Amino acid sequence: MGDFFRVLTDNHQVFLDGFTNTVQLFLIAAVGSLVLGTLLGAMRVSPVPALRAFGATYVNVVRNTPLTLVFAFLVFAVPKLDVNIDYFPSAFIALTVYTSAFVCEVVRSGVNTVATGQAEAARALGMTFGQVLTLIVLPQALRAMVPPMMSVFIAMLKNTTIAAGFSVLEAGAIPAYMAERGEPQMVVLSWIVIGFLILIIPLVVLQRFLERKWAVAR
Amino acid sequence: MRYKRVAAVAMMASLALSAAACGKEGNPTPSGGNASGGAQSDTCKSSGVTFTPKTDANVAGSPTFQKIKSAGKVTIGVKFDQPNLGYKDAQGNRCGFDVEIAQYVASTLGVDPAKIEYKEIASANRETAIKGGEIDYYVGTYSITDKRKNDVSFAGPYFVAGQDLLVRKDESSITGKDTLKGKKVCSATGSTPIQRVRDEGLTEPNNIVEFKTYSECVSQLLDKKVDAVTTDDAILKGYAAQNSDELKVVGQPFSTEKYGIGLPKDDKAFRDYVNDQIEAAFKDGTWQKIYDGTLGKSGSSATPPQLERY
Numbered sequence: 001m002g003d004f005f006r007v008l009t010d011n012h013q014v015f016l017d018g019f020t021n022t023v024q025l026f027l028i029a030a031v032g033s034l035v036l037g038t039l040l041g042a043m044r045v046s047p048v049p050a051l052r053a054f055g056a057t058y059v060n061v062v063r064n065t066p067l068t069l070v071f072a073f074l075v076f077a078v079p080k081l082d083v084n085i086d087y088f089p090s091a092f093i094a095l096t097v098y099t100s101a102f103v104c105e106v107v108r109s110g111v112n113t114v115a116t117g118q119a120e121a122a123r124a125l126g127m128t129f130g131q132v133l134t135l136i137v138l139p140q141a142l143r144a145m146v147p148p149m150m151s152v153f154i155a156m157l158k159n160t161t162i163a164a165g166f167s168v169l170e171a172g173a174i175p176a177y178m179a180e181r182g183e184p185q186m187v188v189l190s191w192i193v194i195g196f197l198i199l200i201i202p203l204v205v206l207q208r209f210l211e212r213k214w215a216v217a218r
Numbered sequence: 219m220r221y222k223r224v225a226a227v228a229m230m231a232s233l234a235l236s237a238a239a240c241g242k243e244g245n246p247t248p249s250g251g252n253a254s255g256g257a258q259s260d261t262c263k264s265s266g267v268t269f270t271p272k273t274d275a276n277v278a279g280s281p282t283f284q285k286i287k288s289a290g291k292v293t294i295g296v297k298f299d300q301p302n303l304g305y306k307d308a309q310g311n312r313c314g315f316d317v318e319i320a321q322y323v324a325s326t327l328g329v330d331p332a333k334i335e336y337k338e339i340a341s342a343n344r345e346t347a348i349k350g351g352e353i354d355y356y357v358g359t360y361s362i363t364d365k366r367k368n369d370v371s372f373a374g375p376y377f378v379a380g381q382d383l384l385v386r387k388d389e390s391s392i393t394g395k396d397t398l399k400g401k402k403v404c405s406a407t408g409s410t411p412i413q414r415v416r417d418e419g420l421t422e423p424n425n426i427v428e429f430k431t432y433s434e435c436v437s438q439l440l441d442k443k444v445d446a447v448t449t450d451d452a453i454l455k456g457y458a459a460q461n462s463d464e465l466k467v468v469g470q471p472f473s474t475e476k477y478g479i480g481l482p483k484d485d486k487a488f489r490d491y492v493n494d495q496i497e498a499a500f501k502d503g504t505w506q507k508i509y510d511g512t513l514g515k516s517g518s519s520a521t522p523p524q525l526e527r528y
Binding site: 075076079080084087164165166167169173174175176177178179180181182185 | 342365404406407408409410413426427428429430434437438441442443
């Protein structure tokens with residue numbers, strides 16, 4: 001048991017640096033993928049066929065590509081084209097590009113929960129596509145989107161650990177450091193699990209809060 | 219109906235796109251990328267030394283030797299991703315300095331090198347593999363430390379390495395560990411060399427680059443995304459030998475790593491025997507021939523180290 005706490009106190013700097021980077025990466029990529037994903041979702045439900053096709057293509061390509069491959073593409077293939085992106089931005093781009101595809105599908109399925117009659121009625125009143133989406137459909141769709149959206153973000157929080165393989169020192173890199181310092185892996189990994197639980201709890205609380213806030217009697 | 223057609227087209231387009239992406243990405247470059255088409259071969263070349271098994275090999279009172287003798291083969295733990303050191307090529311051939319040292323030791327135990335069973339053991343699992351009897355001995359950049367001596371025994375050292383720097387051939391501003399400020403330095407995630415760079419502040423923290431393998435670092439070096447790769451010079455020399463037109467080792471080591479052969483603990487008879495054989499290879503020039511035919515191709519020379527028996 002003494003070992004359990006000693007591992008953390010002896011190496012607190014590595015743990016702190018690691019999880020700080022994880023949180024940073026998560027927050028930036030969450031905002032990025034929320035924006036890009038919503039945009040793509042809007043494309044997929046838009047009346048313009050070209051936009052719909054683009055949205056569908058994006059989702060099908062990106063969602064079927066392993067995230068590690070997206071990272072590898074940015075870090076190993078793009079430099080061959082003489083484009084130099086630093087490692088942290090690369091990680092942010094990879095996570096955003098990848099997660100957006102999932103956010104897009106959550107947005108689309110949320111929109112699909114709103115009865116067609118609602119949009120038709122709005123159009124009958126002379127609203128534009130933008131107005132229909134922002135005033136009528138999205139506010140109702142948001143309710144249905146909260147639980148799957150949180151699942152997507154929790155998955156992304158854990159996906160950040162892939163960045164450790166691509167030169168971003170975050171939580172996923174901690175085991176390598178600890179192994180080299182001869183610390184017991186069982187304890188190290190347990191602490192990382194605890195760290196992620198601590199990070200995920202606020203997301204779960206946020207989900208509950210939003211669900212309650214937007215709940216309506218049906 | 220129309221929507222369906224659009225969906226089908228999109229599907230096909232995405233399939234074509236992802237297939238194209240795969241073609242680009244799936245191209246394996248285990249040697250660390252062929253950036254500017256530099257001459258490098260992925261196929262194994264031995265140093266040309268042949269190892270004939272000793273017919274009258276015997277180690278009195280060694281359980282390890284008894285095990286090898288009754289099995290008629292030897293199981294050796296090695297690395298497989300270090301060119302000219304411990305490497306396995308696309309055809310499955312193994313080569314490199316460590317591999318040939320392992321083959322030499324096997325031949326002195328009376329085992330035909332063709333009858334060696336190799337096991338690829340990651341650094342973190344070496345002690346467990348030796349303690350559990352999964353392998354008879356381990357040869358693969360295994361530094362002798364007092365901490366490890368609690369779990370395993372070491373014969374050797376058969377090579378003394380030190381942390382050094384691998385740079386591009388046209389690099390003139392990096393001449394040693396004190397010239398790294400402002401330069402991007404790459405090594406394996408969390409490895410001792412990169413922890414040393416971090417702890418001693420040899421470069422700024424945001425210039426430290428970490429990948430899972432050294433070959434990824436070398437790829438980044440060839441692509442000019444990093445300025446130096448740091449780890450034991452033995453490993454770096456292997457990459458320099460592979461890309462001798464593009465890379466060089468600086469040659470100012472700033473640590474000492476004594477590579478030993480990892481053996482089961484407390485089999486002193488076996489350890490003494492292996493030490494005798496290493497000493498013999500030092501004296502009769504076998505060691506030098508192996509070195510010159512593998513790591514020596516990087517352009518830097520080396521001499522046999524002093525054995526440390528215990």
